[in-house]
Amino acid sequence: MSDAALSRPRVAFPPNWPARIGFIVLIAYVAYASTILDFTWDRFMRGLGQGANLLARMFPPDFAADKMALLYVGMTESLQIAIIATVVGVLLSLPLGLAAARNLAPRPLAWAARALIALFRSLHPVIVAILFVKSVGFGALAGILALIVASLGFLSKLVAESVEEMSMKPVEAVRATGSPFLSVVIMSVIPQVIARFIGFSAYQLDSNLRNSALVGIVGGGGIGSTLLTAFQRFDYDFVLTIVLAIIAIVMVGEVLSGWMRRMFQ
Template sequence: MSAVPVHIRPYRMSTQARWGALVLFIIFAWALSRIDISWARFLLGTENAAKFVGRMFPPIFNPRDELIKGMWETVQIAILASALGLLLSLPVGLLAARNLMPAWVTWPVRLFITLCRTFHPVIVAIVFVKAVGFGALAGILALTVASIGFLGKLFTEAIEEISMKQIEAVRATGASFANVLTFAVVPQVIYRFIGFIAYEVDSNLRNSTMVGIVGAGGIGGTLFAAFQRFDYDFVLGIVICIIALIMLGEVLQIAVKKVFKQ
């Protein structure tokens, strides 16, 4: 086997890549120079952070009723938003699939999915808080919109990647459109859909803690109130409970995937 010539460098950057890296470096340096960052400010921030962390220990979990209510409301928001998002995302993902629907149907639906993904759930939650008032309803609606944007896009991509041979074979039998979906589309995407849904439930558990900060219910509101009262030890207790909740959701997600893979 002949040796590779010394002058050949397979991992050498091309001229375009070098210019691109230079442009990115210039943009980074310019952005860094435009914001107020100094070493003295960094040291001051480190000192303040140390004092803040020191006031968080030891963590406390009282008032317990307030903590339990906030955590339970967070779970309810996540589950209801995921369920509503799933029910609405299934037809949306189907209508946006270009291999099953005509272009005049797919493009408006794709635009709707894009609009649902455009804004962060916190921003959407602020809008719904203004519309329906403070509470869990605003959080459920905000996370439902986020779920449609996420699940709708993934459902669409999964459907568009299926094999058309099975669809054509079922259609050749004279089956209706509903039977084509049942016997040709669903078997090819069901396991991917389960993974998407499990991830979205986990994502909504995290997001439901954030939307509460703007008044959309859940443990986020309790966390924000504790910050306002300077109860930093209670803040740490809330954070520990949130971490435990997310870890529990991750364990359940893995368990669900194992069950459906058997």
């Protein structure tokens, strides 16, 4: 070590120049993108003023009897949409997931199934709902179909992954007895993946419950349409009631699905 290096005081944590430059680039990007998107301080402050106004109109939440009846109708419909979509999605995702598992299905079938799953996964439920509203009309059915597609994308991918990770020994054992394919699936594949699958299904019920509030905004029925109507009528105190109800039901759903997962572990 040279004398110059020795005489310099030792620094416990030397400056990390790449990190600093990265941070500066990040700040520059934020400034650039903010100007592109036309964010101004003035606009922000005006919005905050508006926000105080809006909050004042939201409180207290509206619990009038006629509004509660509307809320009840919307919520039950959302719940029904979520339940039907989850059950149908769960039932359909087993065959689709099996078809996409490369250790069981023939190659061309597996690739076709994987492409289908990728398509389902990359389409946002709202976009799928718009397309279904056009083909089956306004109402709960469009919402159900959109959420089935979303559930299929998520669950089939996880089924395929679990099947690919499972042990092949039971499969070989059952095959050695000369069983047909369906027996192989029932006796050796399902027992290995069912516990994880139920966990995923519980999560999907949760997420369908959340998304069922969403598909209504584009005409898919349920609490989302109630919410959009309330917004369009500037009925902000009822909006707050609906949002609180959504938060409550999502929290209950999270507790229930956690409970369900523990039961089947």
